[in-house]
Amino acid sequence: MIFIATAIELEARPFIEKLNLKKNPDHHLYNIYTGGDFALIVTGVGKIASAMAVTYMLSHFPVPDFFVNAGMAAGDEGVGIYLINSIKDLGSERSVYPAMLLDIDLPEKPLCSSDRVLSPDEVKKGYLYDMEGIGFFLAASKYLTNDRILLFKYISDNGIADGNLSRERIESAITESSALVAEKIKDLTMYKKEMKTTLVDKARFDAFADYYLMSTTSRKDLLKLLTYAQFIGRDPRHLLLINETVAKASRKQAGIRFIEELKNELLP
Amino acid sequence: MNYYRKNFSHIYVEKAIKDHPETERILESFPHSTIVDIERYMDVFSPTYQDFYSEKASQKIILAKSVSTLLFPGAPVCQSFGNDHFYYCSGVMNCIYDCEYCYLQGMYPGANMVIFVNLEDTFKEVEALLAKHPVYLCISYDTDLLALEGILGFVKKWIEFTKLHPSLTVECRTKSAGFDLVEALDIPDNFIFAWTLSPDEVARKYEHRAPNLSARLESIKRAQSKGLSVRLCFDPILHVTNYLLFYSAFFERVFSELDIDLITDVSIGTFRISKSYLSSMRKKRPCEITTYPYETSGGYYSYSDAVNTKLLDMAEKEISRYIPAEKIFRI
Numbered sequence: 053m054i055f056i057a058t059a060i061e062l063e064a065r066p067f068i069e070k071l072n073l074k075k076n077p078d079h080h081l082y083n084i085y086t087g088g089d090f091a092l093i094v095t096g097v098g099k100i101a102s103a104m105a106v107t108y109m110l111s112h113f114p115v116p117d118f119f120v121n122a123g124m125a126a127g128d129e130g131v132g133i134y135l136i137n138s139i140k141d142l143g144s145e146r147s148v149y150p151a152m153l154l155d156i157d158l159p160e161k162p163l164c165s166s167d168r169v170l171s172p173d174e175v176k177k178g179y180l181y182d183m184e185g186i187g188f189f190l191a192a193s194k195y196l197t198n199d200r201i202l203l204f205k206y207i208s209d210n211g212i213a214d215g216n217l218s219r220e221r222i223e224s225a226i227t228e229s230s231a232l233v234a235e236k237i238k239d240l241t242m243y244k245k246e247m248k249t250t251l252v253d254k255a256r257f258d259a260f261a262d263y264y265l266m267s268t269t270s271r272k273d274l275l276k277l278l279t280y281a282q283f284i285g286r287d288p289r290h291l292l293l294i295n296e297t298v299a300k301a302s303r304k305q306a307g308i309r310f311i312e313e314l315k316n317e318l319l320p
Numbered sequence: 321m322n323y324y325r326k327n328f329s330h331i332y333v334e335k336a337i338k339d340h341p342e343t344e345r346i347l348e349s350f351p352h353s354t355i356v357d358i359e360r361y362m363d364v365f366s367p368t369y370q371d372f373y374s375e376k377a378s379q380k381i382i383l384a385k386s387v388s389t390l391l392f393p394g395a396p397v398c399q400s401f402g403n404d405h406f407y408y409c410s411g412v413m414n415c416i417y418d419c420e421y422c423y424l425q426g427m428y429p430g431a432n433m434v435i436f437v438n439l440e441d442t443f444k445e446v447e448a449l450l451a452k453h454p455v456y457l458c459i460s461y462d463t464d465l466l467a468l469e470g471i472l473g474f475v476k477k478w479i480e481f482t483k484l485h486p487s488l489t490v491e492c493r494t495k496s497a498g499f500d501l502v503e504a505l506d507i508p509d510n511f512i513f514a515w516t517l518s519p520d521e522v523a524r525k526y527e528h529r530a531p532n533l534s535a536r537l538e539s540i541k542r543a544q545s546k547g548l549s550v551r552l553c554f555d556p557i558l559h560v561t562n563y564l565l566f567y568s569a570f571f572e573r574v575f576s577e578l579d580i581d582l583i584t585d586v587s588i589g590t591f592r593i594s595k596s597y598l599s600s601m602r603k604k605r606p607c608e609i610t611t612y613p614y615e616t617s618g619g620y621y622s623y624s625d626a627v628n629t630k631l632l633d634m635a636e637k638e639i640s641r642y643i644p645a646e647k648i649f650r651i
Contacts, residue, residue, distance in 0.1 A: 137330065137354065137356050138356055138357075138358070147358065147359060147363055148363070148367070149332070149356070149358070149363065149364050149367075151370070151371075151374065151375060152325065152329065152330050152354075152378075152380070153324050153325060153374055153375065153377065153378040154323055154324065154325065155323055155324060155325045160354055162356065162357075193367070193369035194369070196369070197369050197370055197371035197374065198367065198369050198370060198371075199370075199371050199374045199375070200371075242323060243323050273613075276611060276613060277613055279606060279611045280608070280611040280612055280613060283606070283607055283608035283611055284561065284608055315613055318613075319559070319613070319627075320559055320560055320561045320562070320563055
């Protein structure tokens with residue numbers, strides 16, 4: 053799954069349309085839209101709102117392959133779409149860093165997250181400014197590693213209270229940028245983490261361990277050996293064969309013996 | 321299809337060393353990398369929310385200033401080769417190679433490589449130690465400095481420093497095939513290149529990205545042709561399927577190809593690692609090496625005493641056909 057967080061409905065709308073998302077009726081605290089491999093939450097404005105919504109999402113759904121924050125930012129570079137490579141909380145001066153591992157073909161910028169609209173002398177050249185990025189990242193990083201957290205930001209204005217931040221201007225910036233961001237988000241489905249598969253079937257393992265009256269320690273030892281067996285090319289399913297002729301009184305000892313013999317058999 | 325960016329696509333630079341000459345020189349080697357300014361290297365290197373193995377697929381460089389000591393007393397699991405005052409220097413953290421048995425995976429939270437550029441401060445520290453006693457210093461434990469020589473040039477700097485200090489003995493441990501990068505230098509006797517060698521079967525399976533045995537041997541031969549006496553490290557010797565077959569053919573090849581008179585000494589050791597590191601490695605990288613049923617003693621995991629003895633006896637017996645026993649160090 054890929055989760056998307058936007059601050060406002062206006063930012064969410066293009067993704068809802070392009071990814072064929074439908075409003076999820078099971079959640080009333082937030083507007084959540086789901087469909088196929090994607091789920092989107094509208095977080096509200098500001099870092100605290102963003103962190104709360106991300107936490108809600110990750111508490112109510114299985115942890116996704118990626119969590120993406122997409123939305124507007126202010127900056128001095130003109131209209132464009134950027135992948136964020138660092139996020140600074142202007143309140144605490146603390147910085148965090150997405151891992152930047154995936155080969156995503158977009159220009160990059162550092163992002164500053166502020167709780168308020170900044171005055172011109174507070175804005176640094178070369179940086180983007182938003183109000184959610186740091187909250188989004190810190191909440192998401194409690195559940196996902198930083199290679200799975202991505203922020204796409206598009207410039208809508210210069211971040212300064214110049215009175216020109218109209219709905220039309222915002223809509224225009226979103227329309228221009230969202231199509232490409234949606235494509236980049238779709239591409240992320242290629243990068244899904246390979247599932248770690250195990251050949252040790254839990255029901256079979258439990259039946260075997262129960263039969264031999266294994267203690268917790270013995271079960272752990274057996275599981276470790278079976279995991280090792282996988283890596284040296286042995287199929288654990290063929291190793292767990294119950295000898296049904298063992299009398300119940302002798303099974304515990306037989307289990308201990310089994311582990312020792314298995315170890316001897318597996319080691320070079 | 322490779323979805324990951326190339327290694328070193330990003331270089332993170334601490335503000336404190338942004339204008340350091342080494343920083344500027346290193347950055348010249350990466351004209352296409354994205355430079356990201358950072359306050360503290362730990363913010364990139366140490367957060368808990370990292371995936372070591374994803375990072376290993378696209379390693380980044382972090383240029384930083386060391387603000388505390390980088391010299392540490394040698395660990396009991398490391399071979400001192402009979403030297404007193406045994407230290408190691410952690411001037412670079414992490415390695416470009418990806419060996420499945422390597423303790424760095426357990427020691428560090430992430431796979432990005434931290435390079436402390438203010439080598440001059442470490443040199444001052446070493447000189448302060450030398451004022452008290454001779455020093456035996458291993459400079460390439462937590463990385464492979466020779467493998468990074470094309471970028472860093474730190475081996476050259478250490479060679480020049482070592483030349484000035486006769487009571488300092490430096491060991492530069494490596495798996496690199498890049499001796500040609502320092503071949504032209506005047507290398508003093510108290511600077512020892514130590515090559516870690518493994519059978520090709522082991523190197524191919526467990527030492528990812530590292531040069532194969534032939535390439536390492538060629539590099540050693542270049543060093544020996546310069547008259548340099550080298551150290552050979554057969555460490556870790558691994559308890560893997562067909563080990564007897566692999567290792568006996570391997571030792572025969574190594575000692576038939578190299579100039580035995582130009583081998584300073586040899587170390588042999590088996591896989592051993594602290595409990596906490598192995599525990600971390602098992603979570604990060606479950607594989608044949610990490611899931612082996614090791615035994616624990618004194619806070620370290622290793623093979624059983626019987627297996628350790630079997631492996632080390634086998635190695636010692638093979639090596640002593642070529643090298644005098646007093647030159648073989650066993651741990």
